[in-house]
Amino acid sequence: MTNNEAIIEASGLRKSYGALEVLKGVDLNLKRGEVVALIGPSGSGKSTLIRCLNMMEQPSGGTIRFRGREIGRKFRDTGDKIGIGTLRRNVGMVFQHFNLFPHKTVLENVTEGPIVVCKTPKEQAEAEARELLAQVGLQDKHAAYPNHLSGGQKQRVAIARALAMKPDVLLLDEVTSALDPELVGEVLTVIRRLADEGMTMAIVTHEMAFAADVSDRVLFLDCGTIAAEGSANEIIRNPSNERLAAFVSRFNH
Numbered sequence: 001m002t003n004n005e006a007i008i009e010a011s012g013l014r015k016s017y018g019a020l021e022v023l024k025g026v027d028l029n030l031k032r033g034e035v036v037a038l039i040g041p042s043g044s045g046k047s048t049l050i051r052c053l054n055m056m057e058q059p060s061g062g063t064i065r066f067r068g069r070e071i072g073r074k075f076r077d078t079g080d081k082i083g084i085g086t087l088r089r090n091v092g093m094v095f096q097h098f099n100l101f102p103h104k105t106v107l108e109n110v111t112e113g114p115i116v117v118c119k120t121p122k123e124q125a126e127a128e129a130r131e132l133l134a135q136v137g138l139q140d141k142h143a144a145y146p147n148h149l150s151g152g153q154k155q156r157v158a159i160a161r162a163l164a165m166k167p168d169v170l171l172l173d174e175v176t177s178a179l180d181p182e183l184v185g186e187v188l189t190v191i192r193r194l195a196d197e198g199m200t201m202a203i204v205t206h207e208m209a210f211a212a213d214v215s216d217r218v219l220f221l222d223c224g225t226i227a228a229e230g231s232a233n234e235i236i237r238n239p240s241n242e243r244l245a246a247f248v249s250r251f252n253h
């Protein structure tokens with residue numbers, strides 16, 4: 001499903017918090033239509049990496065390009081540079097803890113970005129939101145508030161909300177980790193369908209079987225570096241690297 005258009009290219013990415021060096025020079029490329037799974041032990045820097053890619057965290061070093069243009073917090077949009085406002089409109093994020101607006105209905109959660117950020121007329125934003133909610137199986141929940149939804153439903157709203165911005169890429173950070181086990185499948189099904197439709201995605205997950213199944217490529221992040229990278233067969237199903245094998249074997253698949 002991929003073509004050769006680079007959506008995100010991170011090169012030599014570094015991030016430190018005080019004396020703690022969390023990312024120690026990470027290279028990551030994501031082409032249009034590609035699904036990359038990011039696996040690794042807790043604390044290895046997966047969230048930091050994902051958050052750097054849309055500048056929720058300011059990298060300490062290295063460069064990130066979005067569709068060929070270098071990203072910078074203080075950059076204005078020019079031919080070869082892009083500021084964070086434009087970046088964030090085009091990069092969708094979904095988090096472990098949903099981060100929905102509790103005082104807004106499901107429909108309002110999904111239309112907020114298009115209406116406020118993209119100035120989409122309300123009627124159009126609502127029509128598109130209804131369509132997206134139908135795609136994630138929540139056509140009957142427009143008027144509900146997040147507190148009245150299950151975790152799996154909340155996460156599907158969060159995915160619809162991210163998609164409402166028509167992003168070029170979705171970054172998913174452990175989106176099923178906070179869910180009861182019986183609700184994980186309904187969220188993975190939605191992500192699987194997005195992958196089949198050609199959505200470009202970087203997915204941080206501990207669901208090894210899902211990662212192996214959905215991804216074109218798997219990156220193993222360990223202590224702030226990409227310690228192994230390859231196909232699902234090389235990285236998850238038949239890991240050669242000892243540390244990787246030990247990590248993967250902790251998950252049943």
Ligand code: ADP
Nearest residue numbers: 017020022040041042043044045046047048049
């Ligand atoms: P992962 O998502 O792989 O579990 P994280 O990227 O969340 O790992 O964290 C990597 C390391 O960076 C951890 O040691 C964590 O404590 C540290 N860290 C993350 N965010 C911050 C922060 N804002 N300030 C200080 N340390 C942080």
Ligand code: MG
Nearest residue numbers: 046047048174
């Ligand atoms: Mg994390």
